[in-house]
Amino acid sequence: MSQSVDRALSILPLLAEGPADLGRVADRLGVHKSTALRLLRTLHEHGLVYRQPDQRYRLGARLFALAQEAVENLDVREIAHPHLVRLNEECGHTVHLAVYEEDEVLYIDKVESRYPVRMYSRIGRPVAITVAAVAKLLLADLPEDRRRALAERLDYPMYTARSTPDAATFLEELARVREQGWATDLGGHEESINCVGAPIRGADGRVVAAMSLSAPNVVVTADELLALLPLVRRTADAIGREYSGTTPADTPHD
Amino acid sequence: MSQSVDRALSILPLLAEGPADLGRVADRLGVHKSTALRLLRTLHEHGLVYRQPDQRYRLGARLFALAQEAVENLDVREIAHPHLVRLNEECGHTVHLAVYEEDEVLYIDKVESRYPVRMYSRIGRPVAITVAAVAKLLLADLPEDRRRALAERLDYPMYTARSTPDAATFLEELARVREQGWATDLGGHEESINCVGAPIRGADGRVVAAMSLSAPNVVVTADELLALLPLVRRTADAIGREYSGTTPADTPHD
DNA sequence: GATGCCGTTGCGTGTATCGCAATGGGCGTT
DNA sequence: AACGCCCATTGCGATACACGCAACGGCATC
Known part of the structure; x- marks a missing residue:
């Protein structure tokens, strides 16, 4: 329903498969690298993805915290x-x-x-x-x-x-x-x-x-x-x- | 960086505090209810939020699965x-x-x-x-x-x-x-x-x-x-x- | 030292997203 | 039972925003 949000959220299951670099994410999403970058940055700011020392992206820490709080509720x-x-x-x-x-x-x-x-x-x-x-x-x-x-x-x-x-x-x-x-x-x-x-x-x-x-x-x-x-x-x-x-x-x- | 994504992701910690209805989400985000609805729908499609029988929104199941896979990696x-x-x-x-x-x-x-x-x-x-x-x-x-x-x-x-x-x-x-x-x-x-x-x-x-x-x-x-x-x-x-x-x-x- | 790759940036265009106002449905009230 | 209120939902038009392009820069390789 909301394009950019939809694309951003599609990144999460993709990263769940394992770390990926910018190019890979952009390819899998079928968008330009700059677009993927912007989405990843936003996800990053919210702690949902993490940038490894080797620059590849992984699922981030806040994900745990959220899942944790969800289950506690x-x-x-x-x-x-x-x-x-x-x-x-x-x-x-x-x-x-x-x-x-x-x-x-x-x-x-x-x-x-x-x-x-x-x-x-x-x-x-x-x-x-x-x-x-x-x-x-x-x-x-x-x-x-x-x-x-x-x-x-x-x-x-x-x-x-x-x-x-x-x-x-x-x-x-x-x-x-x-x-x-x-x-x-x-x-x-x-x-x-x-x-x-x-x-x-x-x-x-x-x-x-x-x-x-x-x-x-x-x-x-x-x-x-x-x-x-x-x-x-x-x-x-x-x-x-x-x-x-x-x-x-x-x-x-x- | 990306407005709609930013807003959508801001919903998650908000729901982590406990279930909330559409109006409450819209208020907390500072956006119109229709906007909040669209964002919530997108989150819903990705399984990150769940709609309770009483129509209020909660954090969803996929969140667990993602956190799980993240930790396994x-x-x-x-x-x-x-x-x-x-x-x-x-x-x-x-x-x-x-x-x-x-x-x-x-x-x-x-x-x-x-x-x-x-x-x-x-x-x-x-x-x-x-x-x-x-x-x-x-x-x-x-x-x-x-x-x-x-x-x-x-x-x-x-x-x-x-x-x-x-x-x-x-x-x-x-x-x-x-x-x-x-x-x-x-x-x-x-x-x-x-x-x-x-x-x-x-x-x-x-x-x-x-x-x-x-x-x-x-x-x-x-x-x-x-x-x-x-x-x-x-x-x-x-x-x-x-x-x-x-x-x-x-x-x-x- | 030159070349290619990958992440990053600025910018103009077009479209996807926003808020508004009106509709509809469910629930409690008189 | 009818009314009225509240909340979720929808269609729409204007515009802000997200998109892709192209050029830059850093890094590693040959």
Whole structure:
């Protein structure tokens, strides 16, 4: 909608791939070098890009600070965190917290497993949306039409043989999840890893976040993990209650 | 330099304070609402801002992803991480890794203490630059003129009675740190917390990052912490060697 | 010492962006 | 239930602003 802003913002994902010099940025944007320079300078002034000693541009520091502040403003996260830690202490497995936003599901908190095996996931990274338990929980709560539309729009990468293969299967799965109020991912993302998850509901009953427990099957079998489901649901409900209690509709401070 | 981009980027820190509606954004920017709307829309398309159900704007998801990718591109971090974990396992205290960038020092990695006492610090957050051990190490390596100029420009908040009070004292401290090759923060940021840090040097001898060990004096005294200095320096040197070895000048993959 | 490359600058032109004023929709009020 | 208010949204015309060009300068290479 706004040309120069649009171009400037397009530079960010480009630099996310790695440092680039002025010429490269200008080429990728399809603009004159002087134009790219002006945009980069503006980004620089705001701290979003950084100029390396070798003159190439990188993503800058303020980006971290902004992302940090953004995540701190998510009040679900703040409320949920101690609950997640407690759950981790009780069962030892990796705990994830995720939210839905604009066709994406992303982890906003994580408590590492105490077992040496570490999972591949990162706070802030988009989730494998077609297979992750938390993704199913969050999407299952969308209104029917948006759910269907989104399902059609998605890709269905076969991470493993158990990954969700297509939109139809995915929608069936979402219906089941919606019905039963919990979700699993049994080796759909990584062959040897299972997850169970439960939704966190706000005062109006809408799902505001989702949490899950993940463990490799060398540590516990899928059945053993499923046995922890009541514990996960209790935790999720506790978070939901606290969230509804303290924030009836709006943030108290401000 | 570029008006519309400048305005658009000014929205981000504004939203970092908390969600805001269109009118508020327009007011704060000092522009007409229609202008603010166009800027917000562009930011929205790039995923940097998100529209809440209540129509107010928040910082968006892509911001996390960008910050994430940015930090992953910092190859010091990747190399250092296992070393930091090992150090933490050996002594149990909190380990920090920080870099200098554009008049700021920021933490880029952290391994939590195994003791229940948790420090207040966050990855991505700017460091208390006038007192932190890692800050002293990084600034001590700047060329004399820039060091002096920066010292003059800084504020010197008295977090505690032991905080660095002014530029002159700070410059003396930096000279000492530069000389001895390590740094401390003895209760300068929080009364009861001490740190020891060591520089991580690249192939050319320049300081590329700094690391530190932090512990509250209810756990170990300052002297006991100082006794760990050789261990910290060995770790820092090991990281420096590995960094210099694998990346002579550039990233191998790309 | 000469040549090429890349970042940088000043400037005129054209267009993308700005603010205005009017429309529309959602919500609380009387 | 109807009214009125507030806020987001749209179309439009004027102009400030961002664009690309071309020339400069510093740096490294041959």
